[in-house]
Amino acid sequence: MHEALITRNAVNGHPEQDKIMVAFNCVLLDSKCHHSMIGSGGPKIYTACAWHLSQFEGYHRVHNWLTEMVEVFPTVGQEALTRFESV
Secondary structure (H helix, E strand, C coil), X not given: CEECCCCHXXXXXXXXXXXXXXXXXXXXXXXXXXXXXXXXXXXXXXXXXXXXXXXXXHHHHHHHHHHHHHXXXXXXXXXXXXXXXXX
């Protein structure tokens, strides 16, 4: 599993960094995607991950989780929420 919308690198060192390791943020990668950085990767890969999470976890549930993450990680969370809403 790899984090997709908020990456470990983006929250590294934060006392609540484990909050990103949830189904709303993690995807299985196939061999084509594995060599790319997901959350900071290109728009095609990011869009594919956002679509996957929306389909399997539910758009509103992922959106609600990202909204909660804005409280925990204000800058990173808001950036992730804005990017997710634009897909």
